[in-house]
Amino acid sequence: MHSLFNHLSQLQELVLIRDEHRTTGDGTHMERLNDSIDQLTELLPREVKALYSRLYKKDHLVMAPMYNGCCAICGMRLPVSMVQSVRVLKIIQNCPSCARILFEESDAPHWVGEKPSRSAPRKSGISRFSAESLMLPDLKADTAADAISALSRLMEQKNFISNSDKLIESALEREAVLSTAMDNGIAFPHVRGVEGGGLTMALGTSRQGFVYDDAGTKVNIVIFITIPTAVSAFYLRLMTGLTESLVKEQNREALLAATTAPLLWKALTKATRYTVK
Numbered sequence: 001m002h003s004l005f006n007h008l009s010q011l012q013e014l015v016l017i018r019d020e021h022r023t024t025g026d027g028t029h030m031e032r033l034n035d036s037i038d039q040l041t042e043l044l045p046r047e048v049k050a051l052y053s054r055l056y057k058k059d060h061l062v063m064a065p066m067y068n069g070c071c072a073i074c075g076m077r078l079p080v081s082m083v084q085s086v087r088v089l090k091i092i093q094n095c096p097s098c099a100r101i102l103f104e105e106s107d108a109p110h111w112v113g114e115k116p117s118r119s120a121p122r123k124s125g126i127s128r129f130s131a132e133s134l135m136l137p138d139l140k141a142d143t144a145a146d147a148i149s150a151l152s153r154l155m156e157q158k159n160f161i162s163n164s165d166k167l168i169e170s171a172l173e174r175e176a177v178l179s180t181a182m183d184n185g186i187a188f189p190h191v192r193g194v195e196g197g198g199l200t201m202a203l204g205t206s207r208q209g210f211v212y213d214d215a216g217t218k219v220n221i222v223i224f225i226t227i228p229t230a231v232s233a234f235y236l237r238l239m240t241g242l243t244e245s246l247v248k249e250q251n252r253e254a255l256l257a258a259t260t261a262p263l264l265w266k267a268l269t270k271a272t273r274y275t276v277k
C-alpha cells in the first residue's frame, strides 16, 4: 500500500509540474512530462486507475494531504476512525466531502509562523507571502543545493517553517524532475504540501551568480516558495506575477543592487507592486 501511495503522489506531482511548465516554462519539456504521466497512469492497478481518472476529470488535485485531522484541500474535519485509517495507509480513503484520496506524510515540513491576528490590518501585495526577515542578499551559493539550503534554513530560523532538512530534500527532489531555473537568471525552487499556513516565500540574490543546473543555466536570483497543496493553482498566478515583473531588467538590477535585507525587501515590494496583488 505504501508503494501505491508513493506512486499516486508522484503522479500528482508530475501533473502539477506539467501545469507549472505550461504556465511559465517554454514548453520544451512537455513531451517528456506527458510520457512520464502516461506511463505512471498506466502502471496503476486497474480499479485505482478508474478512481484516479474519475477524480482527475474534476480537478488536477487528486491527492489530499491530511493535516491536523482535516482534509488539507477542502478543510473537512475527518472522523477519528478515518484519521487512524489514513495514518496506517491500509486502504484508500476518500475524503467524505471532496472525495479526494487522503494520505499523510508525518514528517512533512509545515507552517509554524504566527497566525495573522484579526485586529491587524490585512496585508496586501507581496507582504502576504513574504517578509523582510526572509530576504537574503549576498547569497553564498555555488549550486542549487547551496541556495535552497540557505533559504530553507532561513525560513526555519525565522520561525516560518518546521523541519528545514526535509524541506531541502523535497525541493531538491523537485529540481531533479525539472529544473526551475529560467533564462533570465531567476530560479523558482519550491515545495508543495507544506500545510498549516499560507504560501511562504524567501528571496536570495547573488551578484556574481552561479550555475544552477546540469543544463548550465546561470542564476543570480533565487525565489524559494513553500506551498500548501490547496493553493497550488494560486501559486501559478503568483509565479506569473513574479515573472512578469522580473522579466524587466531594471527590476532584476534593483534586486541585485540591494545589499541589505531591508533594501532588498524594499526593492522587491516596488518591483512587484503592480504584478502581485
Ligand SMILES: [Zn+2]
Residues within 6 Å of the ligand: 064, 071, 072, 073, 074, 075, 076, 095, 096, 097, 098, 099, 100
Ligand atoms: Zn476534502
